[in-house]
Amino acid sequence: MLRDEGMWTFDNPPTHLLKKYYGFTPSRAWLNKVRLAALRFNDGGSGSFVSKTGLVLTNHHVGMGQLHKLSTKRRNLVRDGFLAKSQRAELHCPDLEVNQLVGIDNVTRQVVGSLRGLSAKKANTLRKAAIAKIEQTASKKTGLRCDVVELYQGGEYWLYRYKKHTDVRLVQAPEATTAFFGGDNDNFCYPRWAMDFTFFRVYENGKPVRPKHYLPLYAPGAKEGDLTFVIGHPGSTDRLLTTAQLRYQRDIAMPKRLKMYDVRRISLEAFAQKSNEHRRRAQDYRFDIENAIKVVTGEYEALRDSPVLPLKEREEKEFKKKAGKFAKGAWDRIERLNKTLEKKNLALTFRRISGYHLPGFAHTIQRLVVEVEKPNEKRLEEYRESGLDSLKHQLFSPAPWYKDLEEHMLAAGLLESLNHLGPRDAFIKAALQGKSPEAVAKAAITKTRIGDPAFRKELVAGGSKAVAASKDPLILLTRRVDKILRDQRKWFEDKIESVERIEGDRIAKARFKIFGKKIYPDATFTLRFAYGRPLGYAWDKTFVPYKTTFNGLFDRAESFDHKPPWNLPKKVLRAKKKLDLDIPINFVSTHDITGGNSGSPVIDRKARLVGLIFDGNIQSMASSYSYSLENARAVSVHAGGILEALKSIYGAHALIAELKRS
Amino acid sequence: MLRDEGMWTFDNPPTHLLKKYYGFTPSRAWLNKVRLAALRFNDGGSGSFVSKTGLVLTNHHVGMGQLHKLSTKRRNLVRDGFLAKSQRAELHCPDLEVNQLVGIDNVTRQVVGSLRGLSAKKANTLRKAAIAKIEQTASKKTGLRCDVVELYQGGEYWLYRYKKHTDVRLVQAPEATTAFFGGDNDNFCYPRWAMDFTFFRVYENGKPVRPKHYLPLYAPGAKEGDLTFVIGHPGSTDRLLTTAQLRYQRDIAMPKRLKMYDVRRISLEAFAQKSNEHRRRAQDYRFDIENAIKVVTGEYEALRDSPVLPLKEREEKEFKKKAGKFAKGAWDRIERLNKTLEKKNLALTFRRISGYHLPGFAHTIQRLVVEVEKPNEKRLEEYRESGLDSLKHQLFSPAPWYKDLEEHMLAAGLLESLNHLGPRDAFIKAALQGKSPEAVAKAAITKTRIGDPAFRKELVAGGSKAVAASKDPLILLTRRVDKILRDQRKWFEDKIESVERIEGDRIAKARFKIFGKKIYPDATFTLRFAYGRPLGYAWDKTFVPYKTTFNGLFDRAESFDHKPPWNLPKKVLRAKKKLDLDIPINFVSTHDITGGNSGSPVIDRKARLVGLIFDGNIQSMASSYSYSLENARAVSVHAGGILEALKSIYGAHALIAELKRS
Numbered sequence A, B: 001m002l003r004d005e006g007m008w009t010f011d012n013p014p015t016h017l018l019k020k021y022y023g024f025t026p027s028r029a030w031l032n033k034v035r036l037a038a039l040r041f042n043d044g045g046s047g048s049f050v051s052k053t054g055l056v057l058t059n060h061h062v063g064m065g066q067l068h069k070l071s072t073k074r075r076n077l078v079r080d081g082f083l084a085k086s087q088r089a090e091l092h093c094p095d096l097e098v099n100q101l102v103g104i105d106n107v108t109r110q111v112v113g114s115l116r117g118l119s120a121k122k123a124n125t126l127r128k129a130a131i132a133k134i135e136q137t138a139s140k141k142t143g144l145r146c147d148v149v150e151l152y153q154g155g156e157y158w159l160y161r162y163k164k165h166t167d168v169r170l171v172q173a174p175e176a177t178t179a180f181f182g183g184d185n186d187n188f189c190y191p192r193w194a195m196d197f198t199f200f201r202v203y204e205n206g207k208p209v210r211p212k213h214y215l216p217l218y219a220p221g222a223k224e225g226d227l228t229f230v231i232g233h234p235g236s237t238d239r240l241l242t243t244a245q246l247r248y249q250r251d252i253a254m255p256k257r258l259k260m261y262d263v264r265r266i267s268l269e270a271f272a273q274k275s276n277e278h279r280r281r282a283q284d285y286r287f288d289i290e291n292a293i294k295v296v297t298g299e300y301e302a303l304r305d306s307p308v309l310p311l312k313e314r315e316e317k318e319f320k321k322k323a324g325k326f327a328k329g330a331w332d333r334i335e336r337l338n339k340t341l342e343k344k345n346l347a348l349t350f351r352r353i354s355g356y357h358l359p360g361f362a363h364t365i366q367r368l369v370v371e372v373e374k375p376n377e378k379r380l381e382e383y384r385e386s387g388l389d390s391l392k393h394q395l396f397s398p399a400p401w402y403k404d405l406e407e408h409m410l411a412a413g414l415l416e417s418l419n420h421l422g423p424r425d426a427f428i429k430a431a432l433q434g435k436s437p438e439a440v441a442k443a444a445i446t447k448t449r450i451g452d453p454a455f456r457k458e459l460v461a462g463g464s465k466a467v468a469a470s471k472d473p474l475i476l477l478t479r480r481v482d483k484i485l486r487d488q489r490k491w492f493e494d495k496i497e498s499v500e501r502i503e504g505d506r507i508a509k510a511r512f513k514i515f516g517k518k519i520y521p522d523a524t525f526t527l528r529f530a531y532g533r534p535l536g537y538a539w540d541k542t543f544v545p546y547k548t549t550f551n552g553l554f555d556r557a558e559s560f561d562h563k564p565p566w567n568l569p570k571k572v573l574r575a576k577k578k579l580d581l582d583i584p585i586n587f588v589s590t591h592d593i594t595g596g597n598s599g600s601p602v603i604d605r606k607a608r609l610v611g612l613i614f615d616g617n618i619q620s621m622a623s624s625y626s627y628s629l630e631n632a633r634a635v636s637v638h639a640g641g642i643l644e645a646l647k648s649i650y651g652a653h654a655l656i657a658e659l660k661r662s
Helices: A015-022 A028-037 A060-069 A108-112 A120-142 A243-272 A278-306 A307-323 A330-350 A358-371 A387-395 A403-421 A426-432 A439-445 A455-471 A473-515 A551-557 A570-577 A618-624 A639-649 A653-662 B013-024 B028-037 B060-069 B106-113 B119-142 B242-272 B275-307 B308-323 B328-352 B358-371 B384-393 B403-421 B428-431 B437-446 B453-469 B473-515 B551-557 B570-575 B618-624 B640-651 B653-661
Strands: A038-041 A046-048 A056-060 A098-106 A145-151 A157-167 A169-175 A198-204 A228-232 A528-532 A537-539 A543-546 A547-549 A584-589 A599-603 A610-616 A634-637 B038-041 B045-049 B053-057 B099-108 B147-149 B156-165 B170-175 B198-204 B228-234 B526-532 B538-541 B542-544 B547-549 B584-590 B601-603 B609-616 B632-637
Touching: A015 A120, A015 A528, A028 A038, A028 A098, A028 A228, A038 A056, A046 A060, A046 A228, A046 A599, A056 A610, A056 A653, A060 A169, A060 A198, A060 A243, A060 A278, A098 A618, A098 B428, A108 A120, A108 A157, A120 A145, A120 A157, A120 A387, A145 A387, A157 A618, A228 A610, A243 A278, A243 A307, A243 A330, A243 A403, A278 A307, A278 A403, A278 B542, A307 A473, A330 A403, A330 A473, A358 A387, A358 A455, A358 A473, A387 A455, A387 A528, A403 A426, A403 A439, A403 B526, A426 A439, A426 A473, A439 A473, A547 A551, A547 B551, A551 B547, A551 B551, A584 A639, A610 A639, A610 B542, A639 A653, A639 B242, B013 B428, B013 B526, B028 B038, B028 B099, B028 B228, B038 B053, B053 B609, B053 B653, B060 B198, B060 B275, B106 B119, B106 B156, B119 B147, B119 B156, B119 B384, B119 B473, B147 B275, B147 B384, B228 B609, B242 B275, B242 B308, B242 B328, B242 B403, B275 B308, B275 B403, B275 B618, B328 B403, B328 B473, B358 B384, B358 B403, B358 B453, B358 B473, B358 B551, B384 B453, B403 B428, B403 B437, B428 B437, B428 B473, B437 B473, B551 B584, B570 B640, B584 B640, B609 B618, B609 B640, B632 B640
Parallel strands: none
Antiparallel strands: A038 A046, A038 A098, A046 A056, A056 A198, A098 A157, A145 A157, A169 A198, A228 A528, A228 A599, A537 A543, A547 A584, A584 A634, A599 A610, A610 A634, B038 B045, B038 B099, B045 B053, B053 B198, B099 B156, B147 B156, B170 B198, B228 B526, B228 B601, B538 B542, B547 B584, B584 B632, B601 B609, B609 B632
């Protein structure tokens, strides 16, 4: 375990390390406070309460989906930004849900206590049923969203209880060029000068919520070396995978995925080039794809070229030796899955209804109406009672969709599947019925009513009968392929997942036996606690400073002669004289984070918000597999930079007053 | 040959490439003008006339040796910079000589025409004698400094005639922190914000010279992609070496050299830590050593880790095939030298009188008085008539030396030699006579009078008899080892150099046969012509802009909390409000340059000075072996940045007026 390493769960904070390295011991009250101030953005990100009036701070790129959905051809919030002139002018987000973690309980025994001795397949089925039951019982009792979270590759199961907030409104957002200065090029790069922040406000019963705990912005920020914390929701890491699983990722899964992303990127680019309005419609999707390409490429290169995998192989060998009879054979049984997976890889990757939003809606409705008629513990996981409200919140979103983009991407996706699977594949036959991908996409999208939320509600209300009777062309398409996809999923759960869980559990138990619980689990998009400090690093034969300032924003824009994506809106250029240029914009720190941490607060010992995580540097790409202190860094927006931008660029005086009153 | 590649000689400018890529054909008058405006700084660097009043622009780091020599404990020009209030206040440089190339002639036939069929050793001796004779004759006839320059590894010999300028005075210099912002850390790094410029003025007969040709500063500079030229003196490249020679560099010579530099660096650091005055005395030497470490490390890594050497091996193989009977066996004969060299490597590297200035002076005097009594063509090359004036200009420099530093570095050098050679080595025995390095250094330095220029003159005037009779302890030391070092040098010339020349000549002839003269020779610290353009590049998953601005200077200083070496003098910090921050400071371009090009003017088609070369980026380190267009770049100070700094930081209005009048 390196200094500053770890995405710790709140049941197991690294108190011994905090004491050893920083002489700091967080109190129970401190931990509760910061946990309750933290929020999860359910479509992938983090945030926190930052005022007693329910203001929430997150990244612009976390809020961007909502900005996109709130935009029209006339009102481009992504391009132009937004500032509500009053509370009444705040914009209701169509399908945003944020969660607040109010309690956790260890339910490992209830989940896996009685599975010993069963076959992998049988154990997996019972495990899922047990989880469904625990969730449903807790949910009924508390009225909260209750998720059972699997930690340590199946070594522990915890019940996480969330308070849901679905009335969330947009308060402020900078222009995309300011928030995402340098665009996809500078994404994951540092030094950086991005004002990647956005303010929302949570409402309850039509009024701003008054959270008991929040993290006030602290303009001076933190100095280099100061102990600070990140409270947020890292999405997913692969640190506890076996090296066989990593080799499968590197050799089979990732190259395929990168190819798939690249096809989507090119399709989107072709669409965007048609007009400015096309470009606007595709922007959010393009951002996601370009981001994913940079992430997966970085991870792929880390597995292929860096010493990460050889190091892990050595560690695994030593661990196996120490483990002795514990978990004996588990690694081999996991490794044997690779051959099975490899054979099915094409089908697993390319048998899918791709596209953008509408085909997914149709497919969800298709399954939802069938699943909810089954007992809770027999359903596909995503249709269990506990998550249904959140699912419907998304499914019934009033956000606008664009049929041209939907058709374009559905056709591209079907074409790609056809190219990889060939015309004789069962999925292709069912999906295309001998027609071309373009023709199928056109037929499915042109006349579908799935874009209308009222129609979606009507279908769901009608239940399985209504959906079975529907002649909506998009429903027809998803109906044709659903059985094939369900069979494939069943195969995966029985043959692969079941073995991974049971052997993963064995390895986890061996790990606990040897190391105790002085370890942390892989990220699971649940609340974690990271500690560390702002710190520069050595790179390319010189040093990279721990922070950047407004001076540098103007340097980089001017250095590229203001060519996009290094252009700045007039509002920012005009503000140059007013801005205190020496105020920091971004900084880097040693905190152990990953995707999903976007929008996490960086706080000091006094639980003041000194920064806002928005990225990791290029060197941190290997952190999916292992933490590095040498030059991997988290990248944050500086609290002082946020306040200075609000003041000198946006004149958001009421907002500043609210933040300061807090 | 890549676009923008080449350090071309003025007899062979790349007119076909200029036409092809840029549609530009320089006239003979244009070429003469820029050649005569260019200057060589003999202690290693380039410069140019920039006004009709004899102003010369070069880098601060090229002028730094003179700044150091003009400084005392009370007057620290390196730290504080300098601006002459009037012409009368300009400071006479103690030992600076700048050269202006007034003519060149091909003398290949005279040098090697009659050597065919002779043994390598014999040919080498006659070759040297022929060169000495040509130089002496030309020098007598013209009164100029006349050097025979060996090009293409011995394939051509040219007589270069220089006008010497030795009355050179300091006009202006920024503070070292400003000129060398970011220090050794940022050296060779980009983006960069260094104001690495200094103005001198050349005098003749006590009056400012009025050069016929000069290059006026052009504040708007050049845009990205604009055709521009670098006229300067690249020091040395190894592009035409055989791969066997490069492998010897990589495996034997460079690791040794790096160790040696490191010992010197540590010795200097230990000395500098004693007090601020110690630090000041050591600063110039430290700059040189740290610079050398970064260069040689970069070159070493290029040979060890980059594809440079494998590519060269493939090229060489193809070239050999094409060459057929031409130069058959030449490569093998050169390769066989490696074993011989390897055996002698320790002696060749560590049998030397190191130290700083004084031991070198003593040794030079020792040899000078003996050599000048021989006929010109029998002398060691560096004592030939043609170069004697320049040598004496340096040798009799009135600059101050510091015995504490001299003793410290002499002891460190002797200790290192002892460590590598062992106590029974003949050189060590002669140098130390059984005493410790410290004792020998102390005895040699404490009472020596070599630090006094009058004493040095007296010794030289007295000739070999006076020197042989001298009891000066430093003379005694160098006298004890001189024979051993002469024998070693003779061995090297007879066994190694002679073979390298004769086989190099064969390979060069084969190259001309195959490629014609559409190639350029390796750098030889003689005047060259490079063409190219300002151009950014891709790096670390994003793009690096082609220029930087004053905004970024303040960003980087602030980002490091003004910690040295990213601190700025008060004068600069105070000027921030007055400065136009969007004016460029530095820019990168594709010109093919190397060490020695420092201070070279970057000019546009109209021969206006748009920039001042001062560095190459890290990626250009491999350019000792081959040119790369991908991301290797020359780094320059921007002409507009120089003028803005003179105006808004230094208030150098008279100087600006002079530059503008021109």
